[in-house]
Amino acid sequence: MSNYANTKDELDSLKERLPKWLEASKSLSTGGKVASYIPELSKAPQQALGIHIIDASGDSVSAGDCGLSFTMQSISKVFTLLLALMDNGEKAVFDKVGMEPTGDSFNSMLKLELVQPGIPFNPLINAGAIVISSLIAGSGPDEKAERTLQFFRSLSGNERLQFDLAVYQSESETADLNRSMAYFLKDNGVLEGNVHDVLDVYFRHCSVQAQCADLARMALVLAYDGTDPITGVNLVPRRYVQIAKTFMVTCGMYNASGEFAIEVGLPAKSGVSGGILTLVPGRYGIGLIGPALNPKGNSISGVHLLETLSKELDWSLF
Structure with a gap:
């Protein structure tokens, strides 16, 4: 079965399962805090959680507050x-x-x-x-x-x-x-x-403003080593994407990067607006927003949702 067929089947399955997993993770947002040291960020809705996942054919699945705009930080x-x-x-x-x-x-x-x-x-x-x-x-x-x-x-x-x-x-x-x-x-x-x-x-x-779908598409380019698989255009040399993805694994989730590598096992980068960009190499780009942060500065509900997805779907690189 082709990789495209695999991702299509998985996305079809996710349409049924993702909303339930998202709601379970969303409940954790009460234990986090929206960033306030940049005053404008404190206006974000604490309970929000949204995710967008896209594959090489442009097929996608979304759940939750994925239409929320936020800054990339x-x-x-x-x-x-x-x-x-x-x-x-x-x-x-x-x-x-x-x-x-x-x-x-x-x-x-x-x-x-x-x-x-x-x-x-x-x-x-x-x-x-x-x-x-x-x-x-x-x-x-x-x-x-x-x-x-x-x-x-x-x-x-x-x-x-x-x-x-x-x-x-x-x-x-x-x-x-x-x-x-x-x-x-x-x-x-x-x-x-x-x-x-x-x-x-x-x-x-x-301060660039984006939505989950924008992050997911950017992550998809990284998942395919610098080439946008939807257009076929090479945007970044493969070697530089390799460097960036390595930094994402070792440093992308601040000083919780080691824990994230163990629990999720995917290259990722977070921002204090609550965004997380991650990817499954050769398969998916993923964009997520959850403004309530844990003490390390990462989305508390977003990290939990990614842990669930990685374990349920066996996405970890390790």
Whole structure:
């Protein structure tokens, strides 16, 4: 039986089973908290939970609040990494950021001073993603942000993706810790360019507004090694997708990445808006939203739903 036939049968089965699993996971949202350190994010509905799953033929299944719009936040870091790799190549990127998980929270700057040579441990923590933002090609922050948005649009197949200006403004006004990191990195010779301009690009790509279907389509490109299987167009070199997916396994769920690898076993990236992008290699792209977060900053109900799906359908890579 072809892989397409396998996924079609599985999606047909999921249409029956997914709503029940989603409702069971949704009940956990009362134990989480919506992010409030970026004030605009605190407006998200705590009880919401939605998911969209798509295969290579474009067949899909959705459940719950999948029509809810939210900002990509840290999920965007996977794709700015890909863009920076395409603009600069591996050596230039990894001269500036490392390849290791930190074990610290995503916004910690502790090891920048303690561990030489003082570069961020990986591109998915805030310090690393700020450095990556500085490596995106363009004549200034407007061109860099626009190139990033166009890249996200091509990956999602959605030309209507836009920046959420209210979230961008809220993020920019409350980003003292990120500014501290950026100035430290600048002083340390890691960050090049104007700090204000680099952070402007960073805040903007975190504020790209999307829905579950957009994340799922972007994840599908990763699931098929950089080629959109629906259009047949290669969008990212396979090697760079391999790098990104490896970071997603080791660092994508903040300092709960090891636990997620054991319980779910799929490459994934979360954001503090409650979004999670994940994939089943060679089969599915998956986008999820659940704004109530656990103490590690991941969607509490979303992680539970992905655990259920992985165990019930034997999706773990391990």
